[in-house]
Amino acid sequence: MSKRLEGKVAFVTGGARGIGAGIVRRLASEGAHVAFTYQQSAAGAEALAASIHLEGGRVKAYRADSSDTAALVAAIDEAAREFGRIDILVNNAAVLRLGTIEQLSLQDFDLTLAVNVRAIFVAAKAALPYMGEGGRIINIGSVNADRAPYPGAAAYAMSKSALKGMVQGMSRDLAPRGITVNNVQPGPVNTDMNPEDSDFGRALHDVMALKRHSSPAEIAGFVAYLASDEAGFITGASLNIDGGFAA
Secondary structure, eight states: OOOTTTTTTEEEOOOOSSSHHHHHHHEEEETTTEEEESSSOHHHHHHHHHHHTTTTOOOEEEOOTOOOOOHHHHHHHHHHHHHSSOSSSEEEEOOOOOOOTTTTTTHHHHHIIIIIIIIIHHHHHHHHOOOOTTOOOEEOOOOTTTTOSSTTTTHHHHHHHHHHHHHHHHHHGGGTTTTTEEEEOOBBOBTTTTSSSSSHHHHHGGGSOOOSSSSSSHHHHHHHHHGGGGGTTTOEEEEETTTTTTT
């Protein structure tokens, strides 16, 4: 594995499992010191950190609910004190609440906004005082921002569409500081949130060019590229990695 991120400091929200864990592993393997948050997966967070430490990486887990502004800001502040700065912010934490307009509760709608949209703004605002020239903000969006070919996805798709406007505006705000801001928009990824071996997972393949889910490692590789110096001219973009879901 290359060490494109040697000495960089990354902060990843929702890093204990699924896509987030894949991102934490990949950034650490490329030389970054990684801080990450978790909410309920304490055992998973501890196991992930321990495995990275065994491989010689530097990583630390912080318990923080992304819907809790104070907890999220406190975790970022503590990580910055621990590691000295933040070079890379990956906003990965998200919730998936499916239901038609008749079915979806207002509580689930509000939670979707709080975690999938508001927390991205909160984390970016908290991390910026610790971020210098060449900083990277990378949001994990969804191809559902472009296409939602099944019922019940209105709130989730809305939340991921909101990131497109946010990233465009933020890229303008932060360009003078040499900080890039981008969205990664995965299609179906084989995680416990959306397992490939399920009726819903298999049905998604009907609208895809490649008839499979991606792995968290594939998404993590794309994130690592955007975090690297090689991607310094990419900003304000929402980039699909979706197996042709939106084709």
